[in-house]
Amino acid sequence: MTTDTLARVYRVFYEGVLSRLPEERAIAIGQTALRMLPFDRLPLFRLDDPRLATTLGGVRLPNPLILAAQYYDTTILRRAMGLGFGAVTAKSITRYPRPGHPEPNLVRVRTAAGPGLINCNGFKNPGLDAFAADVAKLPHRVPLIVSIAGESPDDCVELVRRLGPHGDLVEFNISSPNTKLVYAWSEKPAELRAVLEAVRAAAPRPLILKISPDFADANERHVIPAALEAGVGIVNYGNTRRVEDRRLSQGSGGLSGPEIFPATLENVRNTRARFGDRLALIATGGIDAPDKARAVLDAGATAVGYFTAFITRGPLLARRILDELVRRR
Numbered sequence: 001m002t003t004d005t006l007a008r009v010y011r012v013f014y015e016g017v018l019s020r021l022p023e024e025r026a027i028a029i030g031q032t033a034l035r036m037l038p039f040d041r042l043p044l045f046r047l048d049d050p051r052l053a054t055t056l057g058g059v060r061l062p063n064p065l066i067l068a069a070q071y072y073d074t075t076i077l078r079r080a081m082g083l084g085f086g087a088v089t090a091k092s093i094t095r096y097p098r099p100g101h102p103e104p105n106l107v108r109v110r111t112a113a114g115p116g117l118i119n120c121n122g123f124k125n126p127g128l129d130a131f132a133a134d135v136a137k138l139p140h141r142v143p144l145i146v147s148i149a150g151e152s153p154d155d156c157v158e159l160v161r162r163l164g165p166h167g168d169l170v171e172f173n174i175s176s177p178n179t180k181l182v183y184a185w186s187e188k189p190a191e192l193r194a195v196l197e198a199v200r201a202a203a204p205r206p207l208i209l210k211i212s213p214d215f216a217d218a219n220e221r222h223v224i225p226a227a228l229e230a231g232v233g234i235v236n237y238g239n240t241r242r243v244e245d246r247r248l249s250q251g252s253g254g255l256s257g258p259e260i261f262p263a264t265l266e267n268v269r270n271t272r273a274r275f276g277d278r279l280a281l282i283a284t285g286g287i288d289a290p291d292k293a294r295a296v297l298d299a300g301a302t303a304v305g306y307f308t309a310f311i312t313r314g315p316l317l318a319r320r321i322l323d324e325l326v327r328r329r
C-alpha cells in the first residue's frame with residue numbers, strides 16, 4: 001500500500017470513528033495508541049534525505065517539519081521523534097503544575113477548509129520540577145524544542161535556565177490565547193523587550209519566540225523588532241486564533257487547523273518581506289497537506305510546524321510532505 005492510500009484509510013478512520021466519539025474518549029484512544037504501539041520503529045514514516053536538512057539557530061534539523069507544542073508525555077515525544085519530524089516541540093511548561101481549564105476544553109470544528117479544533121487547554125502541565133526530571137531521560141533522536149510559558153520575568157528566566165539544557169532549542173510562548181499568563185505580553189512591548197533580553201541572556205540554547213496571529217500589527221511594529229534587538233533570531237509564527245465558542249468551559253478558545261492557514265501564509269510572506277534574512281521563521285497554523293507546507297516554504301519559511309493535522313490527517317502526513325518536498329527539489 002502506498003502512503004497516499006494509507007493516509008486515505010486514516011482519514012476514513014478519523015471521519016468514521018475518532019471524530020464521532022466524545023473528544024475526551026478520542027484523545028484517550030489516540031494517546032494510548034501512540035504510547036503503546038511502536039510506530040516509530042517503522043521506516044515507512046520517515047524519509048532520510050540530506051537535501052531536506054535545514055538549520056535553526058545553528059542547530060541542524062534533518063528536515064524542516066516540526067511537531068508543534070501540545071504533548072508533555074515523554075513516551076509520546078519519543079515516539080513522535082521517529083515519525084518523520086525534523087524536530088519535536090514539547091508542551092509549554094509553567095513554573096508550577098497546572099490542572100488546566102475544566103472540561104470541555106477541546107471541541108472539534110468543521111470549516112469549509114477542513115476539520116479543526118478549538119481548545120482552551122489552559123496549560124495543563126506537570127510543572128517545571130516534574131517535567132525537567134522526565135525530559136532529562138528522553139533521548140534526542142531528532143532535536144527537541146522545549147517550550148516555556150511564564151507570567152513574570154523571574155518565572156521566564158527560571159524556566160529557561162532549568163529547562164533549556166534539556167532541549168536543543170528553547171521556545172518562549174507568548175501566544176496561547178487561553179490564559180492571561182502569556183497572551184498579554186504582545187500588548188506590553190516595553191516589558192516584553194526587557195523580558196526577552198533577560199530570557200535570552202539566561203538561555204543556554206538558541207531561543208525561538210512563538211507569536212500570535214491575533215497581533216499581526218503589533219508583531220510587525222513592536223514584537224519582532226524587540227526580539228531582534230534582544231538577539232532572538234528565530235520566530236515561530238504562530239499559534240491558534242482566539243475565537244468565541246460557547247461549548248467550551250471558558251466561552252472562548254484557540255482555533256487551529258486549516259481555517260487559519262491563509263493568515264499563516266500571509267504573515268510569513270509579510271514577515272519575510274519586512275525583516276529579510278535577519279530572522280529564521282517557523283510557519284505554524286493550519287498546515288494539513290503537502291501543498292500547504294510547500295507554500296509556506298516558498299513564501300520564506302525556514303521550517304514548518306503543525307499539530308492539529310497530526311490528529312486529523314494522521315501520523316503519515318509528515319512522510320507525505322517530505323516526499324513532496326524531495327520531488328520538487
Ligand SMILES: Cc1cc2nc3c(=O)[nH]c(=O)nc-3n(C[C@H](O)[C@H](O)[C@H](O)COP(=O)(O)O)c2cc1C
Nearest residue numbers: 068069070092119173239256257285286306307308
Ligand atoms: C490542545 C492544544 C494544546 C496546545 N498547547 C500548546 C502549548 O502548550 N504551547 C504552545 O505554544 N502551543 C500550543 N498549542 C498550539 C499549537 O502548538 C499550534 O501552534 C496551533 O495549534 C496551530 O497549529 P495547527 O493549526 O497546526 O494546530 C496547542 C494546540 C492545541 C490544539
